[in-house]
Amino acid sequence: NAGVMQNPRHLVRRRGQEARLRCSPVKGHSHVYWYRQLPEEGLKFMVYLQKENIIDESGMPKERFSAEFPKEGPSILRIQQVVRGDSAAYFCASSFDTGLNTEAFFGQGTRLTVV
């Protein structure tokens, strides 16, 4: 019973390139959340998606960042024209349902380094 799988675990991109981060939720989970974590800081909410729909993107930068969770396949967090400030760990979480007492399971994260 695999947990949340994120890939790649480490990603290096030059400034101006695109970064694509993938998240396969726990089997049967239809709710996905993306978080960003800077070193020695907490996790900052970015976006919450339910299959094919963006529910809450209040934490997403208005430009260069986008997320999707298609009917088939993993959720993708896409960062266009990356800058050094995008360097961080990006975590994905999934849950079966939404609501109180609904536990979200986290992946191991993708560490993005922009050089």
Add this chain to the structure above:
Amino acid sequence: GESVGLHLPTLSVQEGDNSIINCAYSNSASDYFIWYKQESGKGPQFIIDIRSNMDKRQGQRVTVLLNKTVKHLSLQIAATQPGDSAVYFCAEIKNTGGFKTIFGAGTRLFVKA
């Protein structure tokens, strides 16, 4: 705005002693809180949760206390072990048209052997 924050960024304890990690929340429409443990290079892992209609909840070696009057949350770890060394986050679940987890800044726990 609303925030979930921690009093102490780092905490160092002797193996076998009890640890207490604190968290203050300023304003919350949520009535559900979770403590997570994050080890180096890994994602957060659920430890224990508590609802606002409770003031205490116990797990295996861990206890969470909630004081709604002063908006304070704490995690107590009994007989702290080296394997407890990690960063601990308190978090609240907020309903914004769907429930999302909002994290505090975290406390790093060092356990000295």
